Amino acid sequence: MTTLAVLEQRDGALRKISFEVVTGAQRLGQPVEAVVCGTGAVQGADQVAKFGADKIVTLTNPAFARYAPEACAQALAERAKHGGYRAIVFVASATGRDLAPRVAAKLGVAVAADLTDLKADSNGLVVTRPVYAGKALLKVKVASQPAVLSLRPNVFTPVERPKAGATETVAVSVAPGRVTVREIKAAPAGTLDVAEAQVIISGGRGLKEPANFKVLEELAHAFGGRAAVGASRAVVDAGWRAHADQVGQTGKTVSPALYIAVGISGAIQHLAGMRTSKVIVAINKDKDAPIFKVADYGVVGDLFEIVPKLTEEIRKLHG
Amino acid sequence: MKIAVCIKRVPDSETRVKIAPDGKSLDEAGVKFVLNPYDEFAVEEALRRKEKAPPGAGEVAVFCLGPTAAQETIRTALAMGADRGVLLSADRIPSDPLESAKVLAAELKGSSWDLILFGRMAIDDYNTQVGTLVAELLDLPCVSAVSHLDIEGTRGIAEREIEGGIEVVDFPLPAVLTTDKGLNEPRYPALKGIMAAKKKPLDVKPVQPGTGTLEIVALMPPPERKEGKIVGEGAGAVGELVRLLREEAKVL
Numbered sequence: 001m002t003t004l005a006v007l008e009q010r011d012g013a014l015r016k017i018s019f020e021v022v023t024g025a026q027r028l029g030q031p032v033e034a035v036v037c038g039t040g041a042v043q044g045a046d047q048v049a050k051f052g053a054d055k056i057v058t059l060t061n062p063a064f065a066r067y068a069p070e071a072c073a074q075a076l077a078e079r080a081k082h083g084g085y086r087a088i089v090f091v092a093s094a095t096g097r098d099l100a101p102r103v104a105a106k107l108g109v110a111v112a113a114d115l116t117d118l119k120a121d122s123n124g125l126v127v128t129r130p131v132y133a134g135k136a137l138l139k140v141k142v143a144s145q146p147a148v149l150s151l152r153p154n155v156f157t158p159v160e161r162p163k164a165g166a167t168e169t170v171a172v173s174v175a176p177g178r179v180t181v182r183e184i185k186a187a188p189a190g191t192l193d194v195a196e197a198q199v200i201i202s203g204g205r206g207l208k209e210p211a212n213f214k215v216l217e218e219l220a221h222a223f224g225g226r227a228a229v230g231a232s233r234a235v236v237d238a239g240w241r242a243h244a245d246q247v248g249q250t251g252k253t254v255s256p257a258l259y260i261a262v263g264i265s266g267a268i269q270h271l272a273g274m275r276t277s278k279v280i281v282a283i284n285k286d287k288d289a290p291i292f293k294v295a296d297y298g299v300v301g302d303l304f305e306i307v308p309k310l311t312e313e314i315r316k317l318h319g
Numbered sequence: 320m321k322i323a324v325c326i327k328r329v330p331d332s333e334t335r336v337k338i339a340p341d342g343k344s345l346d347e348a349g350v351k352f353v354l355n356p357y358d359e360f361a362v363e364e365a366l367r368r369k370e371k372a373p374p375g376a377g378e379v380a381v382f383c384l385g386p387t388a389a390q391e392t393i394r395t396a397l398a399m400g401a402d403r404g405v406l407l408s409a410d411r412i413p414s415d416p417l418e419s420a421k422v423l424a425a426e427l428k429g430s431s432w433d434l435i436l437f438g439r440m441a442i443d444d445y446n447t448q449v450g451t452l453v454a455e456l457l458d459l460p461c462v463s464a465v466s467h468l469d470i471e472g473t474r475g476i477a478e479r480e481i482e483g484g485i486e487v488v489d490f491p492l493p494a495v496l497t498t499d500k501g502l503n504e505p506r507y508p509a510l511k512g513i514m515a516a517k518k519k520p521l522d523v524k525p526v527q528p529g530t531g532t533l534e535i536v537a538l539m540p541p542p543e544r545k546e547g548k549i550v551g552e553g554a555g556a557v558g559e560l561v562r563l564l565r566e567e568a569k570v571l
Contacts, residue, residue: 017482067486069461092447094481098463101448105455109532110417111448126536131445132345135336137539138444140414144532178460178491182476185485193482199570243466243501244480249332249442250356250500258570269332275544279568281560287549294544297563301553309554313561317571 001086007036014044019158022051024151025089037064049165066181071174073102085146092150104148133249133272154255192228202230206263210240222314248273266291320377322365326358328392329443357438359505360498366400397516398508404521415531420452439464439497454495466501
């Protein structure tokens with residue numbers, strides 16, 4: 001049996017997050033067939049062979065110029081029905097969270113969503129997913145075949161494992177969609193989404209006023225395009241930062257390589273969104289702040305002295 | 320405009336998770352339950368749509384699959400201003416979200432809703448799909464994680480946050496939408512609303528959800544993060560911090 005890994009593209013180019021799906025899908029121990037919806041050849045799709053895709057299928061239709069929720073779901077569900085797959089694997093990105101349940105419903109099953117681990121053996125397919133904002137992990141046995149799964153972003157670090165990656169292109173016919181994406185308002189060039197950044201520098205009430213986020217932006221800039229600035233719920237609710245930047249239970253769940261919490265006390269809702277970061281640094285003037293309990297490294301003191309100094313040091317490294 | 324809002328009773332976000340003796344569920348002793356925060360955006364949006372309509376022209380009905388105690392959650396939505404509530408009463412919420420969706424879809428089917436609203440996810444099980452599944456079961460157009468909404472007649476324009484931007488989506492009514500933070504600022508129930516809610520109709524209908532294909536094996540505490548260290552105080556500690564990040568953590 002084969003595992004179907006669903007890739008993502010935007011503007012005709014493969015999104016890097018697709019490599020995570022291919023890497024995660026291999027955990028099931030079956031050959032991986034990668035599939036992407038596009039108007040034609042998707043730039044960079046052949047790259048997934050390097051990460052272990054045995055086959056790469058492009059489903060083409062003019063409707064796939066932008067994300068077409070209904071048409072994509074129809075095309076993928078039809079492929080899934082006829083392919084006899086063990087599992088259909090998505091990434092739980094903004095698009096994946098929308099698309100996976102549509103495909104699942106057409107296959108008569110639910111999505112085992114937002115997984116941080118998956119394993120198939122003689123006992124069946126067992127997956128792990130964080131619940132209660134990461135305060136607990138749920139182990140779930142998935143009895144359906146195919147299983148429909150979505151992987152938490154930034155958890156399945158892409159591993160190179162070159163395969164042949166035979167390609168196939170199939171023109172598919174789809175019903176006209178009722179729901180259509182008319183445009184994408186892009187964030188200003190150069191801003192990286194917190195959900196995709198390898199380094200996140202988040203600020204809380206300790207920043208004192210919105211303009212002071214400049215010190216965090218300077219530190220992010222010093223990382224040279226790898227870092228994004230995040231925010232706690234308190235400062236988003238106060239209108240200092242956009243909701244798109246919020247990390248926590250009612251914001252985004254992130255797992256960057258490095259998370260730097262600046263002037264954030266560490267309310268349980270915030271910890272929920274960032275506790276799976278690989279390395280956590282906390283900078284706070286209150287040495288008893290709960291954030292220090294989850295931080296690998298803490299610095300106590302005035303952030304307005306510490307952060308600029310850190311920026312200077314990072315610049316030296318990347319200079 | 321006739322609007323259905325599906326809501327859920329969840330443990331408050333401040334809850335300390337204690338695992339029940341069965342090893343598969345939350346120990347509910349001492350846990351405070353609330354209306355799921357994402358569902359508050361859905362209730363608020365429904366109320367605002369109704370308030371824009373001529374008096375008496377619209378209806379906001381809330382539906383909740385849950386235990387008897389979820390009547391209290393429904394009363395919260397009624398206190399915010401919803402007109403009536405329906406409890407789909409079951410001892411347990413199924414571990415398979417498709418089974419929850421089937422129960423809700425069966426109840427919603429056959430009435431001519433202009434909009435069916437859900438919160439985009441529940442803060443307990445993080446399944447993030449029941450609204451979309453209901454839309455599929457009812458064959459209605461669906462937009463998930465809506466953070467901005469305009470409706471003109473029977474056409475809607477919704478915005479949803481995606482990585483690095485905002486997707487602007489056109490859809491026809493009737494439709495199923497799931498709501499994200501940023502859509503609106505939910506109101507607090509006023510005392511008058513709380514008093515009025517006590518007299519509003521609340522139907523209780525027993526349901527028997529199926530078991531589905533997702534079976535809970537265990538609920539476990541997350542792995543503890545290993546004890547961290549305070550590197551030092553003030554700007555003078557930055558040199559050592561950078562050294563540790565390079566040499567020990569190897570992230571620089």
